[in-house]
Amino acid sequence: MGQWIKACDADDIDDEDVLAFSHNGHAYAIYRSEDSRFYATDGLCTHEKVKLADGLVMGHIIECPKHNGRFDYRTGAGKGAPICEALRTYPTRVDDDGVYIEVD
């Protein structure tokens, strides 16, 4: 069963942006879309383990800050070379006191 943990406050992230979060030594990236929905993925790129939260979010795409690999952060799907493995995504929910993600 998954466990819900608090990742951040809702206003810690701007719209169309990303924030790094780690829990039990695992890196996550938390996203807030232009319409203020929250999403979560693994924090490191599947290509070369680069920290995704340093990358640029445009629309629903997060771009790796070093090799420009792109993912749709809602589904984790890779958008072309050099990405050949999808990014794992995690369920999120927003409570009065913040953004939660469900981890293993």
Add this chain to the structure above:
Amino acid sequence: MSEPLDQLVVVGAGECGARAALALRAHGWRGPIALVGDEEVYPYERPPLSKSMLVESLPIEPKAVVDAVQFAAADISFARGEVASAIDTAARTVSLNSGRSLAYDRMIIATGARARSLPIPGGELAMSIRSWADVALLRPQLRVGARVGVIGAGFIGLEVAAAATSNGCDVTVVESASRILTRGVPAAMATTIAERHEKAGVTLLLSHAIDRLELGDDATVHIAFADGRMLVCDLVVAGVGAVPNTELAEQAGLRVHNGIEVNDRLQTSDPAVWAAGDCCSFSHPLFDNRRVRLESWRNALEQGELAARNLLGADERQSAVPWFWSDQYDLCLQVTGMSDLATSSIVRNRPDGGQIEFGIAADGRIVFAAGVGVGTSIAMDIRVAEVLISRRAQPDVAFLADPSTRLKTLLKS
């Protein structure tokens, strides 16, 4: 009865050629695709060769772009370890050193570039880094205490210096110019990087002209300076630039000028032949249509895919903004655009210690940006700058200089 499908051939199996071959299939081509590569290993990423691949504690294995299984799945015929020796553009054939000949209807040349050899007596005593074979030769020699001479304080030389130092080597970098990274990196940033090297124990010898290299006792290599002094090394590595591999194209009668000349669709002077990556030069629409040749991983990947799409009829214009990165120690440097078009520069000092510099042209357009910082901290600012450059934007310079502003908001205006 249906017509037989055209034969497509890609010559060169680095990042660019491999991506081109995969893209041809991915974009729906159902006919035969052949890829010719002169190395014995499957296509791999070259950027780590001068970085992580030289660090002793890290695993040594090429980072594959594509493997045998993927080639089989994409039904790409890979002529591995085969050298293309001649192209006959009239007969549309490529001759291979093995004696085989491949017929083509349309072709992409992605022969890349090779390390420039050191143009001094004894220059052949210096090793270079361009291929997996080079790394296999060099890495075991970068042992604790080894005296390593690095000639050239450009990206490759400094990356080797950083890796060798972290292995415990005694490293001296020799550069004829008065500072490191003269090509496209602002002086303040070069200073930051030079200081980082010195802190790690690297000796930087700037403004040092080398007369020759000599073989010494116990397989040492001596760097003999123009002023008569001598530096004894266990090995010497040269990083003095790259030369495009254009011989095949020249022999085929294609137009060549600092690389194989291509138009803005990456087509050569022969309409059945495209060229992409380090081996080609093109007029850049964003930078006064000046002819440029780019040596970077991302360009290789993107142009390989673009050449493939255009070969299949896409008619897309090449307009990507030059971009590259370098890793040295915990620092990452990223550079985008064309530094020499800038007539003024704007500095942005990030609160995390990262430095950004933007180059502005006379008409107020942003044409260049460089950044250095720990990890990928400066990446987003440089990426925003790259988008602004591609849009020919004229951003407010006070906004660029103020580290409390959110650069990304410039993309919405």
